[in-house]
Every structure is written in C-alpha cells, then in structure tokens.
Amino acid sequence: MDLDSYFEDFTRRDWQMLDEASVRIAVIGLGRFARERALPAIRDAQFCEATVLVSGSPQKVADLPGTVAIDRVIDYEAYHAGEAVEAYDAVYIATPPAFHLEYAETAADLGKDILCEKPLAATLEDAERMVDVAAEVVLMTAYRLRTEPAIRRLREAIRDGVIGTPIQIHSGFSTQVLDYAGPDSWRLDPDIAGGGALIDLGVYPLNTSRFLLGVDPVAVSAETTSSGPPFDRIDEHVAVQLIFPDGATASCTASFNAHPDSRLHVLGTDGQLWLRFPFGGHVSQEIVIERGETHARYTGPPVDEVSEEFDYFAHCSRTETKCECDGEEGLTDLRIIEAAYTAAETGTRVDL
Structure with missing residues (x-):
C-alpha cells in the first residue's frame, strides 16, 4: 500500500472551479472571527x-485595517430592506447563532x-426553519474542516482501508474562551449561543468524526460540567x-476553560x-500513520482552511454542485447535540 500517494501533496484540492467568475459576498456581522479570519480569507x-x-x-467598520477594501457598508435594517442587493451574489452570516435565521430568511427571499x-x-x-426557507438556494454550513486538505486526505485513506476498519476515534478541542471573550460575551449566554463548549467547540470533533467515517451515529452519551x-x-x-x-465509537471532548489544544486519533x-x-x-x-511495521510521518505547509471554505462555497454556488456540508449537515449535528445535552441531563444513552 503506497501511503505516499495520499499525502505527497497536502494542498491539492479534489474539487476545482474552472474559469468561473468570482462570487461577490455580503459579510453579515463584524465579530472577532469575521474581522480577523473571514475577511482576510x-x-x-x-x-x-x-x-x-x-x-x-460603525466603530467596527472604522477599525477595519486598510487591507480590507469594501464597496458598500449598510446596516441590518437596510439589508432586510434589500439595499445594495445588486452588489452581492451570496451572503456569509457571521452573527451570533440566535440571529442566523433572520438573515438567512432575507437572503433566501432575495435569491x-x-x-x-x-x-x-x-x-x-x-435550523429546521432555515433549511426549509433556503430550499431554492445554496445553503452551506461553515464547516471549514470539511474543506481542509489534510482532513480530506485522511478521509480518502480511511475509506481505502489504510488502517483497516475504523474502531475508535478520539478527538478534542479546548481553549481559554475568556482570553478572547469577556464574561458577558454571547458565547456564555445559552439563549444566544445555543449552549456552551459542546455547540461552539465540540461540534468540530463531532462533525469531523462523522465526515471521516462517512456515516451518522445511532446513539450518544455525554457528560457536562461547569465550575461556576x-x-x-x-x-x-x-x-x-x-x-x-x-x-x-467516537469520543469527542471540548472545553471553554482549559489549555488550548486540538487533537485527532483514529484507531x-x-x-x-x-x-x-x-x-x-x-x-x-x-499526520502520523502506523500500519504493521510501517511508521510514516507527513508534514504539510499551513493551509488557510477558511479561504478553502470560501472557495469551495463559490465552487458550489457557481457550478450548482451540492455542498458536502449543506444545511442538512448542520441540522444533523444540531440533532446530535440536542440529544447529547439530553443524555448529559438524564445520565442515559440517547438513541438517535
């Protein structure tokens, strides 16, 4: 088995646009991620x-670096009224989660x-309402790991049996949320965020596990803790x-108050x-792979998965290709997350 064939080029795309024009994006919301990651990407x-x-x-707009040049700036009311509709082809919704639906509804109404x-x-x-109202447009959930080349190479290798039949996945994502969000942040308000570490960080290992295995779980158990x-x-x-x-099985952990780390192990x-x-x-x-007497290590250059995500979205938008991480994918994860919260509350395994 030639492992090199999977990892000799970390950055290759297994999708590619050919000569399509750029997709013009309206960025909705100027929070930290939109300013620091999305706009540069x-x-x-x-x-x-x-x-x-x-x-x-207006202050967030004024504080944007000079490297960000935008043709039009409008407020939320103007967006809902259809102002500047001729200046963009698609929207990127980067507001807190509780407000996603209203901006998606307007986008869908505007085509x-x-x-x-x-x-x-x-x-x-x-989420169910969003998937319904967006039925006639492309709706992509921003799972940037789905477009990250290394993750896609791993999926290929697992599908081709490089490690045999997958038995266990162990993955986790932790951060010190108070290093970048204050104690009054929306991330700590369940009515706005929808939850805490699980819905904000845990969705990454959860969704990536589903992506790598190519199948959805049938049951979930969970435990949550908070220190006060x-x-x-x-x-x-x-x-x-x-x-x-x-x-x-896939064991997925997340923390809002631990040493920053992320990891993925597939056995x-x-x-x-x-x-x-x-x-x-x-x-x-x-990437490190062990198989029998073979021990291989592959290191690839940094790839901005957010840029990859936007280019993949443009590819789907221009070619009418079905997104691998469409609205139904986001909906499936929310069903699993809701079941996980129920499992944590009741101390029981919840069937899906």
Whole structure:
C-alpha cells in the first residue's frame, strides 16, 4: 500500500472551479472571527470577493485595517430592506447563532446563496426553519474542516482501508474562551449561543468524526460540567461518545476553560493515525500513520482552511454542485447535540 500517494501533496484540492467568475459576498456581522479570519480569507481566496459589509457598529467598520477594501457598508435594517442587493451574489452570516435565521430568511427571499457559520442556529427549530426557507438556494454550513486538505486526505485513506476498519476515534478541542471573550460575551449566554463548549467547540470533533467515517451515529452519551460563574449557565467542559451502526465509537471532548489544544486519533483494525492540531486554524499539519511495521510521518505547509471554505462555497454556488456540508449537515449535528445535552441531563444513552 503506497501511503505516499495520499499525502505527497497536502494542498491539492479534489474539487476545482474552472474559469468561473468570482462570487461577490455580503459579510453579515463584524465579530472577532469575521474581522480577523473571514475577511482576510475572502481577500486571499481565488473565487470570492467581499463587496458588502452588513453591520450595526460603525466603530467596527472604522477599525477595519486598510487591507480590507469594501464597496458598500449598510446596516441590518437596510439589508432586510434589500439595499445594495445588486452588489452581492451570496451572503456569509457571521452573527451570533440566535440571529442566523433572520438573515438567512432575507437572503433566501432575495435569491442569494448562503454560507452560514456554525452552529446553523441556536435551536433545532430555527435550523429546521432555515433549511426549509433556503430550499431554492445554496445553503452551506461553515464547516471549514470539511474543506481542509489534510482532513480530506485522511478521509480518502480511511475509506481505502489504510488502517483497516475504523474502531475508535478520539478527538478534542479546548481553549481559554475568556482570553478572547469577556464574561458577558454571547458565547456564555445559552439563549444566544445555543449552549456552551459542546455547540461552539465540540461540534468540530463531532462533525469531523462523522465526515471521516462517512456515516451518522445511532446513539450518544455525554457528560457536562461547569465550575461556576461565568460558566454557570452553559457547559464549560463536555465529553461526548458517539456510537455508530457498525459498533465504532467516537469520543469527542471540548472545553471553554482549559489549555488550548486540538487533537485527532483514529484507531483501526490494522493501524492507526494521528493529526496534530486539526482544529487549530492556519497551522502546519502533521499526520502520523502506523500500519504493521510501517511508521510514516507527513508534514504539510499551513493551509488557510477558511479561504478553502470560501472557495469551495463559490465552487458550489457557481457550478450548482451540492455542498458536502449543506444545511442538512448542520441540522444533523444540531440533532446530535440536542440529544447529547439530553443524555448529559438524564445520565442515559440517547438513541438517535
């Protein structure tokens, strides 16, 4: 088995646009991620450009660096009224989750494709409504790991039996949320965020496990803990176990108040593989594979998975290709997350 064939080029895409024009994006919301990650990623993307900003904060607009050049800036009321509709082809929704639905509804009414940040909504009901109203446009959940080349190489290797039959996945994502969000942040308000560490960070290992195995879990168990203010209304730490139809399991952990880290380990009947810092952003990726007497290590250059995400969205928008991480994907994860919260509350395994 030639392992090199999977990893000799970390950055190759298994999708590619051919000569399509750029997709003009209206960026809705100017929070930290939109300012620091999304706008630079759109600027560096091959097939996207940000042409409209939608924000209720003139100060955030004024504070944008000079490298961000936007044609039009409008407020939320003007967006809902259809102002500047001729200046963009699609929207990127980067507001807190409780407000995703209202901006998606307007985009769908205007016939604009939608890239919506995860989670798709703060509640399962809102997510179901979004999928319904966006039925006639492209709706993509912003799972940037789905477009990260190293993750896609791992999926190929697992599908081809490089480590035999997958048995267990162990993955986790932790951060010190108070380092970048104050105690009054929406991230700590369950009515706005939809939950805590699980819905904000745990969705990464959860969704990536589903992506790598290519199948949905049939049951879930979970435990959540919180140490007190400012985490008293949400899950500060969470551990989730997903059970898949063939008996494989995925142990997914997340924390809002731990040493920053991310990790991914997949154990199979014939081997195992690791990916260091899979959820850590724009970093160099290292894959380690063991199979029998073979021990291989592959290191690839940093790839901005946010730029990859926007280019993949543009590809789907222009070619009418079905997104692998469409609205139904975001909806499935919210169903699992809701079941996980129920499992944690009741102390029982919940069938899906």
